[in-house]
Amino acid sequence: DGGITQSPKYLFRKEGQNVTLSCEQNLNHDAMYWYRQDPGQGLRLIYYSQIVNDFQKGDIAEGYSVSREKKESFPLTVTSAQKNPTAFYLCASSRGDREFGMNTEAFFGQGTRLTVV
């Protein structure tokens, strides 16, 4: 089945550790995204990538890093510089729309819940 796979579902991080969240899609979408969700805050964009080897910072990129070496994969690293990493992380992808020359709806993975212990 086509879709977006995030792993792990739950992740525990110790203070000072870097951790990497995996995101893989087999929808052949060009664009991929990472969002962070906190209670009552909605979804906030961390990073965005339109094509392989290119990505842009979102609204809350500090303390995070990404790579896009393959079209299918967009891993997110939460570094020790992120002071409050406990949150629900959602990866998404979307295709382009020729009618308006922009991306369309995003499809989401099941999310990774990261907790600092």
Next chain:
Amino acid sequence: AQKVTQAQTEISVVEKEDVTLDCVYETRDTTYYLFWYKQPPSGELVFLIRRNSFDEQNEISGRYSWNFQKSTSSFNFTITASQVVDSAVYFCAALSKAGTALIFGKGTTLSVSS
């Protein structure tokens, strides 16, 4: 600046009641998409509908209907005869041609009791 506003934080209804979720998108762009997503307790966001800024036709899908009014930049979502399974957080989102990624409202938590 662009902003998606969902003024209702929480709504509680009893089964079979109709409920409308409000969404307003502030933008100067004329070309954009609006979306609704459902987030059940499992956490995954489920895409419900997309509407472009040039299409003001109402859309109905079963018990769900959507009303887009460009003059007020509102994209409201109505659930008719609500059911317990409709309980979830509902997000409105937008993407303008000048933007890079979807921006989201803060969500409305809908609780339907039996």
